Amino acid sequence: MSERATPVKPTEEQEREQSRETERPSDGGADAAGPGPNADGATATEPVTTGAEAVVRALENAGVEYAFGVQGGAIMPVYDALFDSEIYHVTMAHEQGAAHAADAYGVVAGDPGVCLATSGPGATNLVTGIADADMDSDPVLALTGQVPTAFVGNDAFQETDTTGVTTPITKDNTFSSDPDRVGSDVSEAFALAREGRPGPTLVDLPKDVTNAVTDREPDEPRVPDTYHVQEEADPEIVEAAARRIEEAKKPAMLLGGGVIKGNASDVCREFAIEHEIPVITTMPGIGSFSEDHELSLEMAGMHGTGYANMAITHCDTLIAIGTRFDDRLTGGIETFAPDAEVIHVDIDPAEISKNIHADYPLVGDAATVVEQLREAVETSPKAKKWRAQCQQWKSDYSMAYEVPEDEPVQPQFVVEALDEATSDRAVVTTGVGQHQMWACQYWTFTEPRTWVSSHGLGTMGYGLPAAIGARLAADDDQEVVCIDGDGSFLMTIQELSVAVREDLDITVAVLNNEYIGMVRQWQDAFFEGRHSASDYHWMPEFDKLAEAFGAKGFRIDDYDEVADTIEAALAYDGPSVIDVHIDPQANVYPMVPSGGDNGQFALTEDQL
Missing domain, CATH: 3.40.50.970 (Thiamin diphosphate (ThDP)-binding fold, Pyr/PP domains)
Structure with a gap:
């Protein structure tokens, strides 16, 4: 750079x-x-x-x-x-x-x-x-x-x-x-x-x-004496959980955002690889386990992979670390991991059995507790057939997609092209909507703290200002890419002036379908295609608007423009915006209807 x-x-x-x-x-x-x-x-x-x-x-x-x-x-x-x-x-x-x-x-x-x-x-x-x-x-x-x-x-x-x-x-x-x-x-x-x-x-x-006048120097940053955090889990429950892992025939690890926040990614990876346990992540947990590893089943939940959701549905032991089991992950609580005994590791005791009952409640710091489990587990579970089954699900429910040359650009293709053009350590920020899900599904994340998005609140407009903060926190050799939607980008586009003023090297790819895409998808599926207030055909030309802010603007309309345009935008030494006109009818699948059974995910609208 x-x-x-x-x-x-x-x-x-x-x-x-x-x-x-x-x-x-x-x-x-x-x-x-x-x-x-x-x-x-x-x-x-x-x-x-x-x-x-x-x-x-x-x-x-x-x-x-x-x-x-x-x-x-x-x-x-x-x-x-x-x-x-x-x-x-x-x-x-x-x-x-x-x-x-x-x-x-x-x-x-x-x-x-x-x-x-x-x-x-x-x-x-x-x-x-x-x-x-x-x-x-x-x-x-x-x-x-x-x-x-x-x-x-x-x-x-x-x-x-x-x-x-x-x-x-x-x-x-x-x-x-x-x-x-x-x-x-x-x-x-x-x-x-x-x-x-x-x-x-x-x-x-x-x-x-x-x-007001004062001569008092501030105290050093420390928590009050009344604030206590439990670091280690109860040793007896750890031992019981370890025996359960050893006996498991169909074990799975579920890594949440707490794994990354607790700097537990390394120890979780080591544990999974040592005992050959398939690994699933929540959306906040993306990057905690390398998605290019054969044990990775990637993200579960409403728009998770079919193979991740099948593994959760059929596992007999679920080792859940740093997750609060929110509704976008679980779907219907009664159908979530129905055959599994749940080992739940979390630093916040309020999360234990809040949504999903924990058979083995392990309150403590994620890295510390997983180390406790590593010491306590003496033999790996005998799960060769289970691992083969997970690999078969990967084949059966592939995330492959069609790229018809006579139709508009597919968003998945653009996400994969951006991933291919950047390093493994690139930081990705997003807004909220379809573009966010495509970024989850089609970017291969291998490192923690490289996925930055709005998860629980689902805040449109998060992506661009997040890219500014991420750029200042990231190392100089890390690219920062914001994958945004046209609706999300328009909500905080004024922050582009900040990126220009500070001369921040960020690349924004706006997946522009001229809709509030996720709303349009739900309207097609559940509201008889009545597009009430979701049609955004009045969108400005974002490449030209970027130039007005002082950034570099690009536009993509066809497949043959994708690779060269992305290369030029990434090479530009400063903020750049690519207005990518994608297929307005492209939808996000797999999809589990709200409150549905994760094992009954839809791959097309007809299956909803």
């Missing part, structure tokens, strides 16, 4: 200083501030003097390198303190984009992403992104401005009860009312976002608190 004016993930102090001086763009605001002494000779090592400076010091102590946000009245003191900080602030076009960028940064980096917004509409615009992070257990710290404490409750200008609004969708939130405590509140919130089961936390910052 050629050198360009792109914010890079710093590794050494010298590199950080150099990148600020030579690479990062300057707009005369917070982004123009470099490290070291400012005009008054102040440095980051001097005592804090305001609550806002304590907030920023807390972020610095936590090792925060990037923050995503939008300026505003009540948050201005914090932004003023950021002016002298080495933290690089990425000004987003919309607060929702800031939350999604922070979310994706956290997914790829493994540390909490940070987003900022002002009070009132600034804070409420973060809500969708915070709720998304909460559903997917992604580590995010949100800092919101608030009206002065004396005005709280008086319906002041741009006042919203932010902590009240966000309590149901945060792991923890705090109304910080003491300037001597505000920095430590932020430190604690950062620690809570990443420890145990990750999730979003929020600190609401009244303007009088951030403006």
Whole structure:
């Protein structure tokens, strides 16, 4: 990759200083501030003097390198303190984009992403992104401005009860009312976002608190003494689970998003390979096990592979790790893994037997508990016939598709072409809809933290701002590709201006069918083809719109344009957008109707 004016993930102090001086763009605001002494000779090592400076010091102590946000009245003191900080602030076009960028940064980096917004509409615009992070257990710290404490409750200008609004969708939130405590509140919130089961936390910052004088340095980021996370599972249950695995004739491992968040991918892979157990993933668990390995059955659930769903339906022992068994995975609970004894590993005891009964409940850190199982399992299950059966299902329910030359471009072909043109470590972000499912099904994922999407909340518009956050978290040699839909892309397209301003090397492929495609598919299947409000034939020309933003625009209409266009877009040193006009009637299969039996998946509309 050629050198360009792109914010890079710093590794050494010298590199950080150099990148600020030579690479990062300057707009005369917070982004123009470099490290070291400012005009008054102040440095980051001097005592804090305001609550806002304590907030920023807390972020610095936590090792925060990037923050995503939008300026505003009540948050201005914090932004003023950021002016002298080495933290690089990425000004987003919309607060929702800031939350999604922070979310994706956290997914790829493994540390909490940070987003900022002002009070009132600034804070409420973060809500969708915070709720998304909460559903997917992604580590995010949100800092919101608030009206002065004396005005709280008086319906002041741009006042919203932010902590009240966000309590149901945060792991923890705090109304910080003491300037001597505000920095430590932020430190604690950062620690809570990443420890145990990750999730979003929020600190609401009244303007009088951030403006107030203090000489208190913030505490180091650590969780409260009352916060306890169980690391190891009950040894007796581990031993019982191990005996069950040894006796299994039809074992299967189900790896969820908690495997990746708990950095347990390696130990899970080793366990599966050592004992030759077929592996299935949930959608958040994509990348936890190499999909090119013969034991991989890929993703299960509503649009999972037929062979993954058959394995779940017929297994006698299901080793489920880091999954909450949501409805898109299970279909009807009564028909999910009906013959299996379930070994459920999860760090959150609230998830055990919440949806699917756990015969062997193993509460603890995923990597730690799987290591316990590795030590306890003495002999591999005798499952040669079962493995052969799983391979037969792979053949019977192949994900192959037709490519008629006289019909529009098939989306699967485009996804596979993008995969072929990029490295195994490329990071893929998506919006939500048909394009998301095609990306799951036809991109071969081999590494964790390379799949970044909205799972539980299903947030359209996630893909582009997520690509911005992912780009800043990823290594320089990792490509970042956003596979989006026309409806999703239009929801947050304004963030393309951010990618251009920051000169971020991302490639966006818009699978454009001029529909809200998944809605259209369901309308055809379940609503007699009545396309109420799903027809998007008024879509703009995205390649030309990209050029208006200052990005590089491309368009694909035919198969013979696919390879060369993708190559040119990936080679462009900056943000590029490919407007790919696909078959508007293409549908996502296999499909399990909502609440249906995973073993009775449909391969065509006639089977629904």
